Amino acid sequence: MIKVRQQYNKNTIISILKLLHIDYDENRIHKNWMVIRCPLHPDKVMGNAGINLHSGVIYCFSCKQSVSLYKLYMSRTSSSDIDDIKKIFNFQEVTFTNEESFSDKVKKIKNYFTEDFIYVDLKPNDYFYTRQRGFSETFCKKFNIVHCISEPYIDYFLVPIIDSKKNIHTFEARKLKQRETIIKYYSHIDFNLLNQSPEEFFKNERIKNEYKVKDNCIIDKNGNKIYSIALQYLLRTKVLYPPNSNIPSTIWNIDNLDYNKELWISEGLGTVPKLYENITENCSALLGSNVPKEKIEYLKKFKKIIVISDHDKASLAMIRLLNTQIDSVYVSLCELDDTDDNFIKQLQESKIVRASEYLLKNYKNFLKN
Numbered sequence: 019m020i021k022v023r024q025q026y027n028k029n030t031i032i033s034i035l036k037l038l039h040i041d042y043d044e045n046r047i048h049k050n051w052m053v054i055r056c057p058l059h060p061d062k063v064m065g066n067a068g069i070n071l072h073s074g075v076i077y078c079f080s081c082k083q084s085v086s087l088y089k090l091y092m093s094r095t096s097s098s099d100i101d102d103i104k105k106i107f108n109f110q111e112v113t114f115t116n117e118e119s120f121s122d123k124v125k126k127i128k129n130y131f132t133e134d135f136i137y138v139d140l141k142p143n144d145y146f147y148t149r150q151r152g153f154s155e156t157f158c159k160k161f162n163i164v165h166c167i168s169e170p171y172i173d174y175f176l177v178p179i180i181d182s183k184k185n186i187h188t189f190e191a192r193k194l195k196q197r198e199t200i201i202k203y204y205s206h207i208d209f210n211l212l213n214q215s216p217e218e219f220f221k222n223e224r225i226k227n228e229y230k231v232k233d234n235c236i237i238d239k240n241g242n243k244i245y246s247i248a249l250q251y252l253l254r255t256k257v258l259y260p261p262n263s264n265i266p267s268t269i270w271n272i273d274n275l276d277y278n279k280e281l282w283i284s285e286g287l288g289t290v291p292k293l294y295e296n297i298t299e300n301c302s303a304l305l306g307s308n309v310p311k312e313k314i315e316y317l318k319k320f321k322k323i324i325v326i327s328d329h330d331k332a333s334l335a336m337i338r339l340l341n342t343q344i345d346s347v348y349v350s351l352c353e354l355d356d357t358d359d360n361f362i363k364q365l366q367e368s369k370i371v372r373a374s375e376y377l378l379k380n381y382k383n384f385l386k387n
Contacts, residue, residue, distance in 0.1 A: 026074050026087075028052075030107070033136070033168045034087055035069070038094060039202060041245040047071070055245065057090065058083040064245050136168040140175050146197040148175070150357045152292040161271070165194065171258060173199075173251065177287055179305070181268040184312075188263035190287060190305065193256045203248040220252065229253060257286075267312035270303045280322035285333060289326055289356040296362045307332035314343045323347045324370055326356070334380060341373035349376040 028044070031052070035042050038057065043064060046053040056067035056078040067078035074087035088107060140158045142148035153163070163177050174191040200216040201209065209216050229236050229244060231253050236244040259265050270287060282293050282301040293301040304313065317323055323340065327333045327349055340347045352368040354361045 026072060026107075028071050029169070031069060031071055031074065031087065033172060034091060034107070036169075036172050036247050036251075037167060038091060039199075039247050041247055042069070043245060056081060056083075058085065135166055135171065137164040137166055137176070140165040140194075145194050147192075147194055151288050152295065154291065154295065157291050157295060166191065174258065177270075179263075179265065179268065179270055181272050183272075184264065184268060186264050186268050188260055188265065190265070191258040191260075192287065193251075193254065195251070196256070199248050199251050203246070203252060225249075226253060265305050266308060266310050268305075269313060269316060270305060272302070272316065274299075275302060275320075276300050277319045278321055280324055281317070281320040282324045282326065283317075284326040284356070285328055285336065292356060292362055293326070297365065304336070307336040309336060309339055314340075318344055321346065325349045325373070326352070326365070327376070329353065329380075334377070337373050338377055341377060347373040349373050351376070 032042065032044065035054065040057045041055040041064060043053045046065070050071050051068040052071055053065050054067050054069050054076065055061050055064050057076065058067075058078055059081040061067065061078070061080065063080070066080040067076060069076045069087065075084060076087060076090065077084040091107075140148070140153075140163050142153035142155060142158055157163070161178060163175055166172060166174050166176050171191040173193070173195045175194045176189045176191050178187075178189050180187055197216050200220045204216070204219070207219070209219070212219060214222070229238055229249065231237075231250060236246065236250055236253065238244055269283070270290065275281065279298075279300045282298055284290060284293065284301075284303050285307050287303045287305070290301060290303050309317075317340070323344060323346055325337055325340065325347065327337060337347070337349060348370050349372075350365060350368050350370050352361070352365040354364050358364075
């Protein structure tokens with residue numbers, strides 16, 4: 019049992035509302051009450067309910083129900099970790115029934131994360147994206163990968179990118195809950211009956227052509243504001259980087275790589291966990307298909323470079339560039355996507371050829387694309 023004294027502020031309230039997918043209008047605040055869509059009944063009208071920005075109490079004038087934001091959070095999540103709850107709610111006072119003090123439990127935020135952000139441990143088995151790409155708890159803990167629960171990267175997971183030689187201490191933010199949010203947004207659709215995944219359905223809907231995000235608000239083609247936290251999340255970019263991060267000049271995990279061994283490398287970080295845990299720990303990601311001179315100089319030092327190709331225009335252009343600059347570039351002929359259950363098996367069995375041979379074989383496709 020925990021005793022708490024809450025010290026809320028507007029930003030904390032908004033972060034928790036977003037975690038719970040409760041729509042709000044921060045432009046409509048009266049006497050410290052902010053307008054929200056009632057989370058206690060199926061409410062189609064924005065404005066029947068409000069939340070007190072001091073106490074965190076939600077009250078609905080339509081269904082006449084009320085609840086504290088803390089109780090609502092605890093009833094709708096599986097979180098029981100004191101550290102996580104402390105970070106999320108910004109509690110100022112916490113007491114424990116056991117002998118363990120809070121100071122013993124608090125985790126230190128690494129210096130490559132901005133101090134203003136709030137994080138909890140990433141539980142990779144809880145999310146489709148991280149399960150599908152082979153992120154394990156061991157891998158996440160080893161590389162300090164965390165789940166961000168505050169703006170501007172709410173419900174993104176942050177992967178540290180460190181290059182001691184160039185004094186780079188930054189991170190990549192990847193969207194964590196894409197599938198889960200699509201299913202919530204299209205709650206009226208039974209995806210089990212469709213012959214396409216939620217992601218394919220969302221892509222085919224071309225919903226990004228219908229809306230744009232401006233000043234943190236969703237605007238439709240007619241200039242009307244749309245209030246939907248789920249839609250706002252879906253409209254955001256899949257991968258984000260902090261400003262001035264100097265990402266283009268380095269590759270992931272450079273400090274721990276062995277130049278005397280062959281390097282397995284992918285374009286994006288999504289492929290890395292399966293490579294690291296099944297092929298070799300001497301693997302990395304280019305963090306994009308753009309390969310400037312600084313990255314080329316790093317890659318030239320390795321005994322052999324084996325590229326995992328995405329078999330698209332950007333990947334072919336990247337391999338072509340590497341082949342003109344580096345002698346020892348090879349490409350795996352594995353054709354499966356890294357999300358496929360048989361990806362590792364085929365990768366282990368696939369032939370590895372020189373980049374020049376791969377490009378010659380795919381030259382027509384390269385010109386076509």
